[in-house]
Every structure is written in structure tokens, then in C-alpha cells.
Amino acid sequence: MREAGRIGVTELAGLTGASEMTIRRDLEVLADQGVLERYRGGARSLLLRGEEPPxxxxxxxxxxxKRRIAAEVSGLIADGESVVVDSGTTCLEVARVLEQRRLTVMPLSLHAVNALAGAPQVTLLVPGGQPRPGELALTGQLTTASLAALRFDTAVIGCCGLTAADGLTAYDLDDAAVKRAAIASARRVIAVAAAAKLSRTALAFVTPVAALHAVVTDDGAADEETDALAAAGVTVRKV
Amino acid sequence: MREAGRIGVTELAGLTGASEMTIRRDLEVLADQGVLERYRGGARSLLLRGEEPPxxxxxxxxxxxKRRIAAEVSGLIADGESVVVDSGTTCLEVARVLEQRRLTVMPLSLHAVNALAGAPQVTLLVPGGQPRPGELALTGQLTTASLAALRFDTAVIGCCGLTAADGLTAYDLDDAAVKRAAIASARRVIAVAAAAKLSRTALAFVTPVAALHAVVTDDGAADEETDALAAAGVTVRKV
DNA sequence: GCTTTCGAACATGTCAGATGTTCGTTATGG
DNA sequence: CCATAACGAACATCTGACATGTTCGAAAGC
Structure with missing residues (x-):
């Protein structure tokens, strides 16, 4: 559906090998999540360009x-450090890796909070805030206030776009404010960004590239992008 | 084991009808939770008097x-109110009932946060803080600061002990501080307490009974206890 | 050294969730 | 207005995860 924009139930059943009933049931779930819209005989995608999938x-x-990036980030962090970990799926993998480490961690999404809630070696700090539906990223005054009250060794920040020209950007304005607060409270900032993010710019500006100390991306990143980041004084790691 | 303090594996297998292997496995889980200590042939309880089971x-x-109490509490709350819900198992049931309501809710434990995270009608506010292991009650400066920044219509407060003479008491000192902050931020305070709590007094003093507006307990509560609470000016409901 | 307990490994049972099938109902195009 | 295809409720079936039982070699305690 992502390729064609719309697709029929019978067609999907043929492609997947599942029965039409199963296709209908799955489409119903996705329709409830707001990903697509059903019409008689098929479904059409509701994901606009510039909008995040759920x-x-x-x-x-x-x-x-994401797991490779997360492992690399873990290697950049020393035992006993205090770390603030941003919301988003890449940062969730970072949180999952940090579960095994002896650290003080403040995650900025409830998904990551739950991932770390049982970790015996982690001193877990929960920030206040309003969780955005689905994402469960904590936002708002309570979140920025929680961050302002603390100073971390390292901030691990996710992004929706990252270029040398436009800096680090996010889709959501509230998220952007939280990211800024996290960066302001940390001595060292590590940005994580899958290769696809490096050629994109999203709506909300967060910070210029100069404020970042390291960027961890994957080996799919184009050299021109990573060279431009390196030229701005950022350590770039491809994994 | 709660009666005898210690018990043998063979004895437990006979009492329950389960195999000895199952008994061993279950005892291992409980030993990991710190409830009891294994010795060859049996186990002894590690729950000291005055200490909470996990x-x-x-x-x-x-x-x-707890469900009956929670339903009663829900009936005392009007649509659109802002409510702070304490930690503890009874309050968790309250949170589960409130999931269906149109309210603004700040739960004071991660268990309740998770119970409410998917509720479409609830405006969820997460307080900051450090979750206590197991309980996942949020405590510390961040929690009291989050509460101090807000004013609620109603606070639903759980307790470990509640008597007219000693007031509302808790096992944990940090919890007690959070409860006090919640009470201070709410216009109306509803205490929930299963009958057994009404004859007990725990270590940490939270608030005198006079600061409570209503107490919801169950029909197992002795009249002398509830009469004494009513005499202190509290509305008492037995369900 | 003997007996009892232990626990790893495997076999079995059980339950919830996903999937498939059937069939009466509903929407849409001609 | 009807014929046809799609829909979805209800039931049957499948599947995988988890709890339990069994066996047997190893270890602990007397």
C-alpha cells in the first residue's frame, strides 16, 4: 500500500497468502490506528508526506x-554516568541496551521507562509530562521543568531530520522543546540518526549541528552528508 | 507458610496437590522476589512483622x-475533574475504573500510568520521580515538585494504616512525603482503605484524619473504627 | 557411604490469541 | 430494483507460549 497508495483486499490476500477475512481484520486494526482508510473492497493509505507513520x-x-546504532552508543557511555535518553524508536533500542549497564538514566518516553523499570543496576529517573498518544513521548512544562532541575553527563537525542545546513529537526513542536531542554541539561550530546534521516529536514528546529558532540548513523549514510557534519566539528560514526 | 513461618517442600506438595518440582519452581520465584528464603527441604518466610508483602x-x-471500593470512588468523581491517584494496589484499581471516564488524571505509580496510557478520554499527566522497585511508586523531589506545580480537584489517597487517633500512615517515608504533597495540592481528599487497614498504624505519619473529606472502606470494617472517623468529621462509605 | 533433595532436560497439558470457514446481511453498480 | 461482490458475526481450528509433570544424574547432609 505504501507504494501504490491504495490496494484491494483480494489483492492483499493473494500477495500474503492469508485469507481475506484475516486481511479485513488486520486492515480494521490499522484503520483504528489511523494509518489507513477502508473503502469497500480495499483500503487507501492515510499517511501524508511529511507525516510520521505510527x-x-x-x-x-x-x-x-537501530540495534547496531544502540550498541555503538552504549560503547560511548561509561559506567556510572547519568544519561538522558530521548523518545523515538531508535532511542528505545538504546534504552534496551542500557538496561544491562550500571547507570543513572532518565528516559523521555514511557516506552523506554517501561523497558528500564525492571533493571536492577539502573537508577531510573522518570521525568514528568504529558505522554503523546502512541509515541508516549513525554512533553510539556513538567518535562522541561524536570530536565531543568538536573544536569546529565550525556544526552542521547533522536531526530526526524539532521543536516549540516538545517541542524537537528523534529516533526513535533513539543518534542523539539523537550529535546532542547535535554541538550541544555547535558555536558555531552550524542545524536542518533538512521541514514535516511541525514538527507531530511523536519518542521521543528531543535539545535544547530555545532551543539552536537557525536552523531551515530549507519553505513547507508552518504559520504557527502557525513563529511559535511564532520566539517562542522562533529564526530561521526557509521555502524 | 504465613501461619507457621516455615514449611517443607513435601508438605506443600501434599497440601496443594501439585508435584514437588512445581513447588520448588514456585518457591524459587518467591525467593527471587525476596519473599522467602529456601533451605534444603523447604523454605522460611522472610516477611518481618510491619513489612509489606511484595x-x-x-x-x-x-x-x-478493591474493585468495589474503586467503583464507589469513581461515583464520587464528576466528569471533567482533575484527579491525582496515589500508588498502591487499591488505587491501581481506582485508576483502572477511571480509564473509562473523561478526566484529567495524574497517577503516582507507573503501574497506574500504564493502565491509563491507552485511555482515549483521559488527559494523562505523568509526575516525575524515582520509581521504587516492584511497587513502581514515584517518589522524591521530582514527584513533590510536579505535584507542587499543579492544583487538583480531588486526591485519591491509599494508606497502610488509618485510625482516628493516629491519622493516615504509610510504611515508606518517601511515599508519605508524596502523599502529603498530593493532599496539599488537592481541594478534596478521598482516602481508600480496606477494612484491615482501619485498625492499623504504620511507621510514617502522613496527615491527621481531619484533613480527609471522605473515606471509602468495605463492609468488613468495625463500627467502632468507622464511628470514630465519622466523629472526626469524615464522610465514611462502606461498600 | 547412604539417603534425600535438587534441578536440568524433556514430555505433556492448557489456554489465549491468531487464523480460517461458513453463511446471512449489506452496499454498490448496472 | 436486482444481482453480485464484499462484509462481518459466529464458530471451528491452529499455534505458540507458559505452567506442570516426569525422569534421572548430581549434590548436599546425616
Whole structure:
């Protein structure tokens, strides 16, 4: 459906090998999530350009790349550090890796909070805030106030776009404010960004590239993008 | 084991009808939770007097009573109100009932946060803080600061002990501080307490009974206890 | 050294969730 | 207005995860 924009139930059943009833049931779930719209005989995508697909979909996508990035980030962090971990699916993988470490961690989404809630070695700090539906990213005055009250060794920040020219950008204005607060409260800032993010710019400006200390991306990143980042004084790691 | 303090594996197998292997496995889980200590041939309880059993056990106990109390509390709250809901198993049931309501809710434990995270009609406010292991009650400066920044219509407060003479008391000092902050931020305070709590006094003093507006308990509560509360000016409901 | 307990490994049972099938109902195009 | 295809409720079936039982070699305690 992502390729064609719309697709029929019978067609989907043929492609997947599942029965039409199962296709209908799955489409109903996705329609409830707001991903697509049903019409008689098929469904059409509701994802506009510039809009994020829902969390449940993004979480599965490129999981191996995210895990590699997360492992690299973990290697940049020393035992005993205090770390603030941003919202988003890549940062969720970072949180999952940090579960095994002896650290003080403040995650900025409830997904990551739950991932770390049982970790015996982690001192978990929960920020206040209003969780955005689906994403469960914590936002608002309570979140920025929680961040302003603390100082971290390292901030791990996700993004929707990252270029040398436009800096680090996000889709959501509230998220952007939280990211800024997290960056302001940390001595060192590590940005994580799958290769696709490096050629994009999203709506909300967060910070210029100069404020970042390191960027971890994957080996699919174009050299021209990473060279431009390096020229701005950022350490770039491709994994 | 609660009666005898210690018990043998063979004895437990005979009492329950389960195999010894199952008994061993279950005892291992409880030992990991810190409830008991294994020795060759049996196990002895590690629950000291005055100490709380772990969350997973308390959650199952008297579930029907807690649900009745929770339903009654929900009836005392009007649509559109802002409510702060305390930690603890009884308050978790309150949160589960409020999931269906149109309200602004700040839960004081991560269990309740998760219960409300998917509720479409609820405006969810997460307080900052450090979750206590198991309980996942949020505590500390961040929690009291989050509460101090807001004013609620109603606070639903749980307790470990509640008597007219000693007031509302809790086992944990940090919890007590959070409860006080919640009470200070609410116009109206509803205490929930299963009958057994009404004859008890725990370590940490929270507030005198006079600061409460209503107490919801169950029909197992002794009249002398509830009469004493009513004499202090509190509305008492037995369900 | 003997008996009892332990726990790893495998076999079995059980339950919830996903999937498939059937069939009466409903929407849409001609 | 009807014929046809799509729909979705109800039921049957499948499947995988988890709890339980069994066996047997190893370890602990007397």
C-alpha cells in the first residue's frame, strides 16, 4: 500500500497468502490506528508526506540497524554516568541496551521507562509530562521543568531530520522543546540518526549541528552528508 | 507458610496437590522476589512483622473488595475533574475504573500510568520521580515538585494504616512525603482503605484524619473504627 | 557411604490469541 | 430494483507460549 497508495483486499490476500477475512481484520486494526482508510473492497493509505507513520510500525522497521546504532552508543557511555535518553524508536533500542549497564538514566518516553523499570543496576529517573498518544513521548512544562532541575553527563537525542545546513529537526513542536531542554541539561550530546534521516529536514528546529558532540548513523549514510557534519566539528560514526 | 513461618517442600506438595518440582519452581520465584528464603527441604518466610508483602502478591489479594471500593470512588468523581491517584494496589484499581471516564488524571505509580496510557478520554499527566522497585511508586523531589506545580480537584489517597487517633500512615517515608504533597495540592481528599487497614498504624505519619473529606472502606470494617472517623468529621462509605 | 533433595532436560497439558470457514446481511453498480 | 461482490458475526481450528509433570544424574547432609 505504501507504494501504490491504495490496494484491494483480494489483492492483499493473494500477495500474503492469508485469507481475506484475516486481511479485513488486520486492515480494521490499522484503520483504528489511523494509518489507513477502508473503502469497500480495499483500503487507501492515510499517511501524508511529511507525516510520521505510527509508532508500532516504525518500531519494527530497520530494527537491526537501530540495534547496531544502540550498541555503538552504549560503547560511548561509561559506567556510572547519568544519561538522558530521548523518545523515538531508535532511542528505545538504546534504552534496551542500557538496561544491562550500571547507570543513572532518565528516559523521555514511557516506552523506554517501561523497558528500564525492571533493571536492577539502573537508577531510573522518570521525568514528568504529558505522554503523546502512541509515541508516549513525554512533553510539556513538567518535562522541561524536570530536565531543568538536573544536569546529565550525556544526552542521547533522536531526530526526524539532521543536516549540516538545517541542524537537528523534529516533526513535533513539543518534542523539539523537550529535546532542547535535554541538550541544555547535558555536558555531552550524542545524536542518533538512521541514514535516511541525514538527507531530511523536519518542521521543528531543535539545535544547530555545532551543539552536537557525536552523531551515530549507519553505513547507508552518504559520504557527502557525513563529511559535511564532520566539517562542522562533529564526530561521526557509521555502524 | 504465613501461619507457621516455615514449611517443607513435601508438605506443600501434599497440601496443594501439585508435584514437588512445581513447588520448588514456585518457591524459587518467591525467593527471587525476596519473599522467602529456601533451605534444603523447604523454605522460611522472610516477611518481618510491619513489612509489606511484595506488590505482585498484594495485587491479587481481596481484588473484589478493591474493585468495589474503586467503583464507589469513581461515583464520587464528576466528569471533567482533575484527579491525582496515589500508588498502591487499591488505587491501581481506582485508576483502572477511571480509564473509562473523561478526566484529567495524574497517577503516582507507573503501574497506574500504564493502565491509563491507552485511555482515549483521559488527559494523562505523568509526575516525575524515582520509581521504587516492584511497587513502581514515584517518589522524591521530582514527584513533590510536579505535584507542587499543579492544583487538583480531588486526591485519591491509599494508606497502610488509618485510625482516628493516629491519622493516615504509610510504611515508606518517601511515599508519605508524596502523599502529603498530593493532599496539599488537592481541594478534596478521598482516602481508600480496606477494612484491615482501619485498625492499623504504620511507621510514617502522613496527615491527621481531619484533613480527609471522605473515606471509602468495605463492609468488613468495625463500627467502632468507622464511628470514630465519622466523629472526626469524615464522610465514611462502606461498600 | 547412604539417603534425600535438587534441578536440568524433556514430555505433556492448557489456554489465549491468531487464523480460517461458513453463511446471512449489506452496499454498490448496472 | 436486482444481482453480485464484499462484509462481518459466529464458530471451528491452529499455534505458540507458559505452567506442570516426569525422569534421572548430581549434590548436599546425616
Amino acid at each position: 509508532f508500532a510500525l516504525r518500531e519494527q522497521e530497520g530494527l537491526d540497524v | 506488590f505482585a502478591l498484594r495485587e491479587q489479594e481481596g481484588l473484589d473488595v
